[in-house]
Amino acid sequence: MLRHNAWRGVMVGATLAGLTAFGSGAATAAQADATPCHIDGYVCMTTNDIYTPTVYVADGDDYTFLRPTEVTTISNDTSKLYCVDAEYNLSVRPGETVTLPHTVTSLGPTSGGCLS
DSSP: OOOHHHHHHHHHHHHHHHHHHHHHHHHHHHHHHHSOOOOTTEEEEEESOSSOSEEEEETTOOEEEEEEEEEEEEEEOSSSEEEEEESSOEEEOTTOEEOSOEEEEEEEEESSOOOO
């Protein structure tokens, strides 16, 4: 049987270990949210949707949200120009990252320009 001081040491150590694990996990999540995603050959969208926080669209594919969704970051790591249908339509050139929030309904590649 452990003495009172030994139990206190075990409990303090467990508490500090738990706080350290929780604290470092929270910092990692905050850093991950602040970093736009980049995957070669994809358009990556970071959203405020808790069920689909990140959407990857393969080079040349279209994507339509089920409902208008707030997108905070769009990174185009494809070779194509993409048109984004949002409250303010915009284009995202190859290699470009847009970090302004937009309510997006869809996006798709285009060989010409995008309607504003």
